[in-house]
Amino acid sequence: MRACIQGTILIWACLVYMQLLAPVVVEILKQALEGCPPAAPGADVIITPALLLKEAAYNAVGAANYDLHDYIDFKSWLVNLKAHLPLQT
Secondary structure, eight states: OHHHHHHHHHHHHHHHHHHHHHHHHHHHHHHHHHHSOOOOTTOOOOOOHHHHHHHHHHHHHHHTTTTTTTTOOHHHHHHHHHHHSOOOO
């Protein structure tokens, strides 16, 4: 229930304050991507503050994706993200 409430508040805030929040969300996403590069395939995952920031940034972008489409190039981001994911055959 907590995650649902947080998502609802974030979506509402983005609807009302998008011009103020979008640059902040984009900057947090950039910091998270720079501070926590993808792990090597098969490597043990260590939970660090950088990883938690990355997860929070991904959650925020996911919740407000419709409102952030003018600020984030999702197509190129997802193509680059896919390049780092191990393929399962």
